[in-house]
Amino acid sequence: MPNQKVLAEKISDLLISQLPLLPRQSLQDIAQEFPAYFFWDHFVRPSVSRQNGVPLPTARVKTGGSHTYRVDLHTDYGEPRGFVTMDAVDERKIHRHLRSFNVTRRHLMESWNVNVKEIHMNDSGMEFIHNIVTPRRKSALMRIVEVVERAGWTTPDEDDIVNPYGIPYWNTKGATAGAFSGTVPTGHTRFGLDGMPNLMPTFRNWYDEFEDVSKDDLVEKFARAFHETGWQTYFPMEGYQTFEQMDYIIFTTFELARGIERIGEAQNQNLGRDVLPYYKGVVTRGHPVVAVHALDEKDDDVFHGLKLSTFHLSVLRNNFLRETPPKALHGIQHNMLEGYWDFVYQLICNDKRHNFRIELASD
Numbered sequence: 001m002p003n004q005k006v007l008a009e010k011i012s013d014l015l016i017s018q019l020p021l022l023p024r025q026s027l028q029d030i031a032q033e034f035p036a037y038f039f040w041d042h043f044v045r046p047s048v049s050r051q052n053g054v055p056l057p058t059a060r061v062k063t064g065g066s067h068t069y070r071v072d073l074h075t076d077y078g079e080p081r082g083f084v085t086m087d088a089v090d091e092r093k094i095h096r097h098l099r100s101f102n103v104t105r106r107h108l109m110e111s112w113n114v115n116v117k118e119i120h121m122n123d124s125g126m127e128f129i130h131n132i133v134t135p136r137r138k139s140a141l142m143r144i145v146e147v148v149e150r151a152g153w154t155t156p157d158e159d160d161i162v163n164p165y166g167i168p169y170w171n172t173k174g175a176t177a178g179a180f181s182g183t184v185p186t187g188h189t190r191f192g193l194d195g196m197p198n199l200m201p202t203f204r205n206w207y208d209e210f211e212d213v214s215k216d217d218l219v220e221k222f223a224r225a226f227h228e229t230g231w232q233t234y235f236p237m238e239g240y241q242t243f244e245q246m247d248y249i250i251f252t253t254f255e256l257a258r259g260i261e262r263i264g265e266a267q268n269q270n271l272g273r274d275v276l277p278y279y280k281g282v283v284t285r286g287h288p289v290v291a292v293h294a295l296d297e298k299d300d301d302v303f304h305g306l307k308l309s310t311f312h313l314s315v316l317r318n319n320f321l322r323e324t325p326p327k328a329l330h331g332i333q334h335n336m337l338e339g340y341w342d343f344v345y346q347l348i349c350n351d352k353r354h355n356f357r358i359e360l361a362s363d
Contacts, residue, residue, distance in 0.1 A: 031142070034293040038251065039152030039167070040145050043313055043347065046321060061313045061320060061345075068102045069314040069346060071192070075099045075202050099200065103192040105316050105346040106164040108147060112140040114326065116335045133326075140341050144321070152347065153294045158188045167251070170311070170349035171304050171357045174207030178224070182207040182357055205229075206305075206356035213259035218358070222250075222284055225305055225356040248287040251304045257291035260284060301360035310351045316344035 043060050078095030118132055156163040174181025182205035184191060191203075206228050210218040226248070261282045282289050287305075295302070319342055326339035349355070 029138075031139070033146055034149065036293065037145055037149040038290060038292045039149050039294070042249070042308060043152065043311060044148060044345075060308070060311065061315050063315045063317045063320065065317050067316075068104050069348065070100050070102050071348060071350065072098060072100045073200075073203060073350075075200055099203075101190070101192040103165070103314070103346050103348065104161065105314060105344050106162065108144060108164075108343045108345075110140040110143050110341045111338055112136040112326075112340075113336055113338050116328075116337065137339065140339070141321070144341055144343055148343070149294055150297075153292065153298065155185045158185075158190070164345065165347045167304055167306065167347070170347070170352060171205050171306065171355050172207070173357065173359065174204070177207060177209040177361070180204040180206055180228070180353065182352065203352050205352040208356070208358045209361040210358055211361050213256065213263070215263055218260075219263060219284065221358050222303075222305075225358060226285055226287075229305070229307070229354050229356050231351075231353055247308045249306055249308060250284065250287060250289045251292045251295065251306065252289060252302065253295045253300070254291040254293075255296075256301060256303065257282065257289050260289050303356075303358040305356040305358070307351075307354035310354045311347065311349050314346045314348050319344035 045058055074097055076095065076097055078093070078097065081091065114133055114136060151164050152166045153168065154163075154166045155169045156165065169185050172182040172185050174183070180201075183200075183203075206225050208221045208225060210221050212218065264282055289303075322342045324340040324342070326337035328334055329336045329338055
């Protein structure tokens with residue numbers, strides 16, 4: 001078969017491809033913005049198993065119908081009756097034990113395109129250069145990963161009806177250091193849409209401030225935070241959520257994580273830390289401190305101590321990375337095929353009291 005030339009300049013994906021006579025090469029993905037996506041890994045990453053070709057959600061994903069999701073909380077036990085005498089008279093009172101608020105799931109969409117003529121130019125024989133469909137399909141999916149990762153570490157405005165809640169929406173700065181003072185985010189007056197207002201003394205995260213990355217300051221704040229947020233579940237009942245005891249992770253920036261490592265090294269606890277494999281960083285009080293690239297980008301001096309089991313993604317049923325196969329755009333460009341990824345979700349925290357936020361004290 002004679003050497004047939006391909007007009008590569010007509011198709012962008014072919015501009016960087018090898019000549020037709022050369023053997024095909026495998027593609028290496030070097031397009032990622034971050035080396036790792038920690039929000040995606042811990043809260044979203046789909047299961048390796050599939051159903052009808054669709055990836056199944058993880059244990060931290062809960063699916064359901066309707067546009068909104070209701071968060072139900074048991075917030076008050078009521079006043080105790082106490083000890084009584086033998087002739088005590090019964091007292092009757094119905095307590096208000098439950099509170100709830102609604103949140104709206106957010107819709108993330110990505111699309112990708114391919115021209116039928118591109119496929120015909122690359123489908124067989126010596127003209128075959130690259131599988132041009134797979135990189136475009138994967139690129140659309142990776143755009144979702146990167147958007148979700150950044151959104152996972154941000155707080156939308158109160159009236160924002162497009163962007164989802166991130167970790168800082170639930171793990172908030174408080175008005176008082178060294179207390180359960182983390183209520184609604186700064187500038188917000190309620191949780192969710194119709195909102196439980198900023199009045200609940202029990203739906204709050206622990207908040208503290210540090211002035212120096214040192215054993216006497218920051219490490220002591222960690223010790224106090226773990227002590228205060230170690231809530232136990234008594235008399236579990238059907239429908240009540242229980243939490244794992246050892247699933248804390250502290251998320252922070254690279255510089256702050258390195259500061260914690262230097263504390264360990266100063267205590268002669270290095271033991272080859274720079275050459276031996278450690279799981280994603282240093283460990284404090286038995287829990288890993290993980291440097292998050294998206295937090296480096298925000299340049300916030302903050303530690304998010306999260307009990308992962310208190311969080312989950314609320315996903316609209318059948319919309320966990322739902323893929324629409326490419327179809328022809330009839331009546332517009334009949335040679336153009338367009339495919340979609342859809343992801344409808346919202347991040348939910350069921351119990352703020354298990355989590356803590358420690359940040360650099362402001363001047």
